[in-house]
Amino acid sequence: MIETSRRNFVLGLSALAVFPLQRAEPDLILYNGNFWTVDAKNPKARAVAISGGRFLAVGSNEEVLRLAAGGSRKIDLGMKTVTPGFIDAHTHPAMSGRLHLRRVDCDLRSIAAIQGALRERAAKTPPGDWVLGFKYDDTKTSEGRALNVKDLDDAVPDHPVSINHRGGHMDFVNTMAYKVAGVDKNTPDPSGGIFERDSSGQFTGRIIERAQGTFEKVIPNIFTRDDYREGVKLISKMMTKTGITSVGDALGSPEDLQAYQDARDSGDLPMRVYCFIAWNYIDRMIAAGVRTGLGDEWVRVGGMKQIADGAVSGRTARLSQPYIGHPNDYGTFSATEEELYEYGRKAYAAGWQLGTHANGDVAIERVLGVYERLNREIPRRDPRFRIEHCTLINDSIIQRMRALSVIPLPFSTYVYYHGEKMQYYGEERLKHMFALRTFLDAGLRPTQASDYPPGEFPAMMALHSEVTRTDLHGHVWGANQRVTLEEAIRIGTINGAYASYEENLKGSIQPGKLADLVVLGRDPFKEDPSTLVSIPVERTMTGGKWVYES
Numbered sequence: 001m002i003e004t005s006r007r008n009f010v011l012g013l014s015a016l017a018v019f020p021l022q023r024a025e026p027d028l029i030l031y032n033g034n035f036w037t038v039d040a041k042n043p044k045a046r047a048v049a050i051s052g053g054r055f056l057a058v059g060s061n062e063e064v065l066r067l068a069a070g071g072s073r074k075i076d077l078g079m080k081t082v083t084p085g086f087i088d089a090h091t092h093p094a095m096s097g098r099l100h101l102r103r104v105d106c107d108l109r110s111i112a113a114i115q116g117a118l119r120e121r122a123a124k125t126p127p128g129d130w131v132l133g134f135k136y137d138d139t140k141t142s143e144g145r146a147l148n149v150k151d152l153d154d155a156v157p158d159h160p161v162s163i164n165h166r167g168g169h170m171d172f173v174n175t176m177a178y179k180v181a182g183v184d185k186n187t188p189d190p191s192g193g194i195f196e197r198d199s200s201g202q203f204t205g206r207i208i209e210r211a212q213g214t215f216e217k218v219i220p221n222i223f224t225r226d227d228y229r230e231g232v233k234l235i236s237k238m239m240t241k242t243g244i245t246s247v248g249d250a251l252g253s254p255e256d257l258q259a260y261q262d263a264r265d266s267g268d269l270p271m272r273v274y275c276f277i278a279w280n281y282i283d284r285m286i287a288a289g290v291r292t293g294l295g296d297e298w299v300r301v302g303g304m305k306q307i308a309d310g311a312v313s314g315r316t317a318r319l320s321q322p323y324i325g326h327p328n329d330y331g332t333f334s335a336t337e338e339e340l341y342e343y344g345r346k347a348y349a350a351g352w353q354l355g356t357h358a359n360g361d362v363a364i365e366r367v368l369g370v371y372e373r374l375n376r377e378i379p380r381r382d383p384r385f386r387i388e389h390c391t392l393i394n395d396s397i398i399q400r401m402r403a404l405s406v407i408p409l410p411f412s413t414y415v416y417y418h419g420e421k422m423q424y425y426g427e428e429r430l431k432h433m434f435a436l437r438t439f440l441d442a443g444l445r446p447t448q449a450s451d452y453p454p455g456e457f458p459a460m461m462a463l464h465s466e467v468t469r470t471d472l473h474g475h476v477w478g479a480n481q482r483v484t485l486e487e488a489i490r491i492g493t494i495n496g497a498y499a500s501y502e503e504n505l506k507g508s509i510q511p512g513k514l515a516d517l518v519v520l521g522r523d524p525f526k527e528d529p530s531t532l533v534s535i536p537v538e539r540t541m542t543g544g545k546w547v548y549e550s
């Protein structure tokens with residue numbers, strides 16, 4: 001506090017040159033560390049001085065310890081490795097926090113185990129109230145088939161049930177849920193969505209894309225404003241524990257934005273948030289005069305988010321060639337080019353950055369078409385168009401992305417964690433998926449992006465997956481897209497900062513930048529890549545404060 005007011009005082013006198021920040025007293029000095037700074041001019045350091053939540057100095061032990069004053073705390077790091085805090089540039093923190101508060105975690109290894117968990121929850125739920133689950137993954141259950149309406153009816157006959165798939169783009173419901181939602185045999189599929197039916201016309205229980213809305217509408221939103229804040233608090237703890245100090249919320253609502261602010265005000269926000277606003281709320285935001293960048297270093301309004309196609313883990317991404325073993329299945333679009341353009345134009349003209357979810361090559365081409373058109377119609381100096389996921393690419397996509405310097409946000413942990421889904425895409429196609437090597441070689445700036453809940457978020461798992469391209473079972477997918485450890489760390493730090501226009505504020509350990517860092521239990525540069533995922537995060541610091549200590 002003292003530092004801030006002094007700095008303001010100094011700035012008020014326009015005397016910054018006379019009293020540079022470096023003259024301030026450090027609150028804290030970390031020394032005897034193995035710092036990987038991600039600062040090209042000063043890549044390695046032994047010590048940092050921190051004041052008012054920012055790095056004051058970065059250098060050798062002698063240089064930095066010399067700055068110590070009476071009130072400076074000093075911590076000997078015992079030569080532990082330190083990196084900048086990791087930035088998960090596309091994830092769903094507020095939403096997943098609330099899901100953890102309310103829903104059954106269905107990340108279980110058999111349908112029987114899921115039924116058991118649902119039964120248990122139903123026993124504690126008043127009859128007629130919804131029993132809800134999330135993180136169900138049809139490729140990770142031992143039965144080798146998808147959950148169906150009968151499984152759910154058997155487990156929970158007296159409550160409506162809806163289980164969200166890990167990929168988010170489909171739900172699995174029971175018979176009572178269809179009744180509550182008013183969906184019957186004669187209900188047509190909505191545009192952009194499917195109530196899946198079997199060959200005899202019976203509902204299977206699977207609800208795809210925009211058809212999910214029919215059920216979402218009738219599930220009461222029981223979350224209070226306190227619950228919203230609690231959800232943020234819970235997920236922030238989970239994430240900072242794994243080395244994450246900043247996130248991009250990829251599909252926020254005004255209520256989410258409020259939840260992040262509430263958590264910050266109550267001291268429960270240990271990570272920074274760049275909050276994208278979903279297209280369906282954009283009118284409210286524009287009417288209020290809000291645009292990208294409003295906020296501060298803790299909670300900032302991000303871009304506008306739209307969705308062009310389905311999910312990789314749910315195998316609904318819109319591809320030019322069909323899924324392996326499903327010759328007629330090319331995935332699904334979630335919006336027309338005109339819809340993407342209309343919302344995109346409105347937001348872009350009002351000063352918003354745009355981020356559009358596109359996994360399949362055909363969907364990416366559609367989004368690029370919209371971005372190219374907007375760039376012609378409304379030229380802007382530094383648009384930083386984002387393609388969220390940008391999973392399956394080809395040469396022409398890369399050329400078009402280069403021309404506009406589009407930012408790709410590919411899944412960081414999918415190869416490692418979701419290896420069993422890769423067979424649906426096939427070895428050949430994997431050479432062009434999550435294409436970090438290609439993006440870097442083209443001069444683009446890909447980020448780290450978990451997309452949690454669909455993907456896992458631990459920062460070390462992201463490094464592991466990106467460096468090894470090896471899944472949990474030891475299978476290598478698309479080895480040509482491997483990046484070096486140094487590149488993976490840049491992707492997870494400075495590139496994430498760039499994706500939110502904050503590269504001068506964070507993403508590296510440099511004087512003047514926010515003091516966000518991670519202390520690791522082992523040095524990843526001395527590690528066999530096959531064990532990167534097991535490196536423990538010992539401490540996480542955001543804004544000069546330890547927010548996690550093991």
Ligand SMILES: [Zn+2]
Nearest residue numbers: 090091250451
């Ligand atoms: Zn997402």
